[in-house]
Amino acid sequence: MSSFETLHSHSPDVDLLKESWSQIAPDDRLNWFRRLSRSDAEELFLNLGPSDQAEWFSVLDWSERRSWLRLLPLDDSADLIQEFPLDERERLIGLLDRDTAADVTALLAYAEDAAGGLMNPRFVRLRPDVTVDVAVRYLRTQARKQVETIHYAYVIGPDAKLMGTVSFRDLLLASPEKLVSEIMETDLITVPEHMDQEEVSRKFSHHGLTAIPVVDGQGLMKGIVSVDDVVDVVQEEATEDMHKLGGTAALEDPYLQVPLFDLVKKRAGWLVLLFVSEMFTATVMGFYEKQIERAVVLALFIPLIISSGGNSGSQASTLIIRAMALGEVKLKDYGRVFFRELRAGLLLGGILGVIGLLRILFWPGTEAIYGPHYFWIGLTVSLSLLGIVLWGTITGSMLPFLLKRFGLDPASASAPFVATLVDVTGIMIYFTLASLLLKGLLL
Amino acid sequence: MSSFETLHSHSPDVDLLKESWSQIAPDDRLNWFRRLSRSDAEELFLNLGPSDQAEWFSVLDWSERRSWLRLLPLDDSADLIQEFPLDERERLIGLLDRDTAADVTALLAYAEDAAGGLMNPRFVRLRPDVTVDVAVRYLRTQARKQVETIHYAYVIGPDAKLMGTVSFRDLLLASPEKLVSEIMETDLITVPEHMDQEEVSRKFSHHGLTAIPVVDGQGLMKGIVSVDDVVDVVQEEATEDMHKLGGTAALEDPYLQVPLFDLVKKRAGWLVLLFVSEMFTATVMGFYEKQIERAVVLALFIPLIISSGGNSGSQASTLIIRAMALGEVKLKDYGRVFFRELRAGLLLGGILGVIGLLRILFWPGTEAIYGPHYFWIGLTVSLSLLGIVLWGTITGSMLPFLLKRFGLDPASASAPFVATLVDVTGIMIYFTLASLLLKGLLL
Numbered sequence: 021m022s023s024f025e026t027l028h029s030h031s032p033d034v035d036l037l038k039e040s041w042s043q044i045a046p047d048d049r050l051n052w053f054r055r056l057s058r059s060d061a062e063e064l065f066l067n068l069g070p071s072d073q074a075e076w077f078s079v080l081d082w083s084e085r086r087s088w089l090r091l092l093p094l095d096d097s098a099d100l101i102q103e104f105p106l107d108e109r110e111r112l113i114g115l116l117d118r119d120t121a122a123d124v125t126a127l128l129a130y131a132e133d134a135a136g137g138l139m140n141p142r143f144v145r146l147r148p149d150v151t152v153d154v155a156v157r158y159l160r161t162q163a164r165k166q167v168e169t170i171h172y173a174y175v176i177g178p179d180a181k182l183m184g185t186v187s188f189r190d191l192l193l194a195s196p197e198k199l200v201s202e203i204m205e206t207d208l209i210t211v212p213e214h215m216d217q218e219e220v221s222r223k224f225s226h227h228g229l230t231a232i233p234v235v236d237g238q239g240l241m242k243g244i245v246s247v248d249d250v251v252d253v254v255q256e257e258a259t260e261d262m263h264k265l266g267g268t269a270a271l272e273d274p275y276l277q278v279p280l281f282d283l284v285k286k287r288a289g290w291l292v293l294l295f296v297s298e299m300f301t302a303t304v305m306g307f308y309e310k311q312i313e314r315a316v317v318l319a320l321f322i323p324l325i326i327s328s329g330g331n332s333g334s335q336a337s338t339l340i341i342r343a344m345a346l347g348e349v350k351l352k353d354y355g356r357v358f359f360r361e362l363r364a365g366l367l368l369g370g371i372l373g374v375i376g377l378l379r380i381l382f383w384p385g386t387e388a389i390y391g392p393h394y395f396w397i398g399l400t401v402s403l404s405l406l407g408i409v410l411w412g413t414i415t416g417s418m419l420p421f422l423l424k425r426f427g428l429d430p431a432s433a434s435a436p437f438v439a440t441l442v443d444v445t446g447i448m449i450y451f452t453l454a455s456l457l458l459k460g461l462l463l
Numbered sequence: 464m465s466s467f468e469t470l471h472s473h474s475p476d477v478d479l480l481k482e483s484w485s486q487i488a489p490d491d492r493l494n495w496f497r498r499l500s501r502s503d504a505e506e507l508f509l510n511l512g513p514s515d516q517a518e519w520f521s522v523l524d525w526s527e528r529r530s531w532l533r534l535l536p537l538d539d540s541a542d543l544i545q546e547f548p549l550d551e552r553e554r555l556i557g558l559l560d561r562d563t564a565a566d567v568t569a570l571l572a573y574a575e576d577a578a579g580g581l582m583n584p585r586f587v588r589l590r591p592d593v594t595v596d597v598a599v600r601y602l603r604t605q606a607r608k609q610v611e612t613i614h615y616a617y618v619i620g621p622d623a624k625l626m627g628t629v630s631f632r633d634l635l636l637a638s639p640e641k642l643v644s645e646i647m648e649t650d651l652i653t654v655p656e657h658m659d660q661e662e663v664s665r666k667f668s669h670h671g672l673t674a675i676p677v678v679d680g681q682g683l684m685k686g687i688v689s690v691d692d693v694v695d696v697v698q699e700e701a702t703e704d705m706h707k708l709g710g711t712a713a714l715e716d717p718y719l720q721v722p723l724f725d726l727v728k729k730r731a732g733w734l735v736l737l738f739v740s741e742m743f744t745a746t747v748m749g750f751y752e753k754q755i756e757r758a759v760v761l762a763l764f765i766p767l768i769i770s771s772g773g774n775s776g777s778q779a780s781t782l783i784i785r786a787m788a789l790g791e792v793k794l795k796d797y798g799r800v801f802f803r804e805l806r807a808g809l810l811l812g813g814i815l816g817v818i819g820l821l822r823i824l825f826w827p828g829t830e831a832i833y834g835p836h837y838f839w840i841g842l843t844v845s846l847s848l849l850g851i852v853l854w855g856t857i858t859g860s861m862l863p864f865l866l867k868r869f870g871l872d873p874a875s876a877s878a879p880f881v882a883t884l885v886d887v888t889g890i891m892i893y894f895t896l897a898s899l900l901l902k903g904l905l906l
Contacts, residue, residue: 193603248667258697265705271782287778291811309759324738356719389749
């Protein structure tokens with residue numbers, strides 16, 4: 021391999037190496053890593069996530085660490101250093117060259133999930149009043165240092181503010197005597213340094229850009245966020261939301277790499293919380309014990325009724341949570357959503373109610389199974405279904421708004437969480453309707 | 464605005480325009496659109512998704528359509544044409560200039576979600592044996608036509624195969640007398656034309672690239688996929704999976720833009736299917752009616768027990784489905800996952816079992832509520848919880864593998880679906896344990 025290729029290499033073996041790495045038990049990984057050739061090991065190291073890099077890193081001697089740390093691009097080394105406790109970070113930063121150390125320190129000051137934490141603080145600056153020819157000659161001396169794939173230069177005015185951008189492509193294609201200010205793009209899309217990464221990713225997908233400059237409150241440019249970093253952000257955010265929707269704390273590492281004990285810990289929290297909340301169903305059912313005693317047939321439909329409430333709630337909450345994450349639905353839309361879901365809930369509840377009624381009325385031998393009052397039982401089940409589906413739909417769609425309103429993550433309104441909330445109410449709706457409709461018949 | 468700016472413009476008003484567009488009822492949108500200035504209308508049109516563009520398009524006269532269609536970049540016009548029925552497409556393609564029409568026809572031959580359907584068939588070709596200087600001069604005449612943000616040229620050898628890539632940046636920075644073959648990157652990452660878009664997006668995120676060439680079976684280059692298209696793909700795929708996980712068919716448009724009737728249709732299918740399956744619970748409960756009659760206390764814990772099974776199943780299926788989508792877990796990993804989840808299920812079931820037992824044993828006045836055999840009832844509930852959580856965890860984690868094995872979408876193993884599957888078994892486990900443990904006491 022030429023030195024050029026080493027620099028840019030995406031060796032096809034990386035996938036294989038990563039595959040092997042993920043198959044090996046964590047305890048054996050470092051030994052396995054040590055047996056690789058230096059170039060293979062470097063390739064793998066460059067392609068691991070920060071937490072895996074940190075794992076590898078933490079067992080190395082300090083004398084070995086420098087060359088591995090300096091191998092990484094600036095923002096990746098910041099991510100790696102962020103994996104370590106505060107008191108170790110300074111010593112790690114000390115391993116970097118002075119310029120990089122200053123940049124990494126600046127990056128570490130941003131929240132990991134803000135534009136500032138995502139950006140690369142190094143970018144190519146141009147003055148507006150130079151010709152394309154001069155700009156290109158200047159870039160030949162400057163831009164070689166850039167390791168990341170950078171395709172734009174940023175035009176900074178005399179007041180130090182960002183005036184425009186110009187792509188390397190446009191510079192390449194423009195007549196050499198033109199001024200940078202004549203060919204630059206001035207209709208700028210920028211993001212503020214503290215913007216949440218989810219919002220940053222929406223900017224990219226709205227505008228189809230490959231890089232967005234990050235500016236501070238004074239309009240000074242602080243760095244650039246590249247679209248390839250954003251792909252990872254989008255995946256991460258979606259994974260986090262999905263895990264929450266499934267009723268578990270978000271895993272930070274790939275499923276097969278999370279130690280069993282951590283995996284259980286991430287799940288036990290919600291599972292226990294839901295279980296303890298669901299205990300109310302036993303308490304509430306206790307209130308209706310006398311009714312059940314008199315009409316055991318009522319108990320038969322409890323799973324059907326509460327699960328329908330849970331399912332419709334899960335549908336509604338999932339749709340709203342995802343729409344919020346994509347920016348399609350905002351906090352102020354709660355009214356519109358409420359009326360939509362009210363109508364959707366009535367329709368869906370109506371459909372299930374009719375099916376439930378027909379099921380009981382026309383089931384072969386229905387009178388033998390459900391007794392002489394089977395029509396009234398059917399009506400009770402049917403109306404309960406309407407009520408519970410409506411209630412589940414409204415609860416599921418409004419809960420994400422409520423959570424968001426109070427600064428909590430709407431994705432916590434997971435399918436299991438909504439189902440649990442709805443179960444208790446479902447039982448109450450069912451038995452209340454039963455005592456109204458079946459009074460004097462069964463009860 | 465200069466003509467240059469118009470071409471590249473990302474006017475800051477676009478967000479506002481899109482916002483207004485989404486707030487207006489679909490019937491009023493076209494009138495509203497017609498009242499915009501031509502440049503605002505174009506800006507909005509360029510930034511709408513294909514289905515919205517098609518909506519706007521379908522009411523235009525044929526005489527008006529041409530200028531709007533030609534406004535779009537190649538791959539976007541292919542997407543728009545794809546929104547129309549087959550018999551209208553040819554006439555629409557006829558509105559394009561001859562070159563574009565040929566390219567669009569080629570694109571339409573690919574599945575929408577394959578690399579070929581995602582790619583832009585236009586890319587900049589270079590010969591390996593020319594100097595950087597010649598290449599740059601050639602590009603000045605050729606590359607201006609490119610509307611999309613393209614940063615690479617592709618080096619095609621005498622056998623018409625892809626030999627390497629060279630970024631405009633590298634061309635700009637290289638000495639003019641060097642040969643293209645000396646500065647090109649030869650360690651290539653390519654994707655085959657029929658690769659699924661989800662896999663394509665994983666390639667991007669593994670390798671941190673901004674563009675990947677698409678090649679056919681003979682190694683001939685067919686086009687390029689850009690990372691900014693992939694951001695949208697990643698979002699779309701995640702949205703689709705999340706909707707399925709929530710137990711609803713995936714919505715294709717933003718939540719607030721889906722007409723109510725469609726919204727209900729997308730949800731009613733799964734809801735009814737789940738409801739009909741859940742009817743088995745009523746049938747199964749019927750078998751245990753005599754037991755419930757003798758010990759009504761047993762009925763009180765049914766919601767608690769079946770919901771715990773559903774919750775643990777939902778956790779497991781969500782984690783596995785997401786891991787599969789990210790390529791972290793593959794079909795062949797089912798054995799490893801099985802044993803992991805077996806242990807996780809035992810631990811989680813054990814935790815809930817112990818909490819359930821303590822809840823019944825130490826609840827104030829437990830003997831008054833649950834009768835003299837409260838210890839045995841507690842034990843029945845506790846062991847049922849262990850069994851049902853274990854069963855839910857195994858079912859939830861294995862179902863995605865089963866679906867994938869038979870070529871179905873693993874994401875169909877939604878939280879509600881798994882919960883429904885587990886409910887019937889949960890009731891059976893509970894009453895079987897009850898008849899074993901409570902025989903001679905309550906039963």
